[in-house]
Amino acid sequence: MRDTRRVPTPTLLEHHPLLVHLEPALIERLARAGEIESYNPGEAIVGDGSFGDALFLILSGQTAVHRGGQTLATLGGGELFGEMSLVEPSPRSASVTAMSPTFVFRLPHDALRDLIAEGSPAAAMLLLRIVRTLSDRLRRANHMLSSVDVLADWLAGSMV
Numbered sequence: 795m796r797d798t799r800r801v802p803t804p805t806l807l808e809h810h811p812l813l814v815h816l817e818p819a820l821i822e823r824l825a826r827a828g829e830i831e832s833y834n835p836g837e838a839i840v841g842d843g844s845f846g847d848a849l850f851l852i853l854s855g856q857t858a859v860h861r862g863g864q865t866l867a868t869l870g871g872g873e874l875f876g877e878m879s880l881v882e883p884s885p886r887s888a889s890v891t892a893m894s895p896t897f898v899f900r901l902p903h904d905a906l907r908d909l910i911a912e913g914s915p916a917a918a919m920l921l922l923r924i925v926r927t928l929s930d931r932l933r934r935a936n937h938m939l940s941s942v943d944v945l946a947d948w949l950a951g952s953m954v
Contacts, residue, residue: 855896
């Protein structure tokens, strides 16, 4: 069963790689804007097609990102998901399920957008880190696709 708690202090957040270099006041503000959620193994954190309106920071545990029966990625403590909701809140493109006891920090996209709109240098740094995460994931997906192309070419050549 999902357990949701308000975060009274930023202590649990200050060690997450996305937030580690932010000013304590900003981390405190983020802590007040979101909430800690806990999940048991096998429990869905978000569902494919559900409305994506938050960024999730994985504080501890292991999760599977999947669509249908296919696992697309596994993510653990220090990673994040739901970052595409910052660009445009829309239906989620995959499900995320806890593989072990998992704690996440759910930060609504409105809270991040408010910080960004204020023009805070710390908010800009946070946004840059999220963009780097997206870039890294896109780079890995491109690499995987090119590997599939190489394999397909090799298979086609070996059948001649």
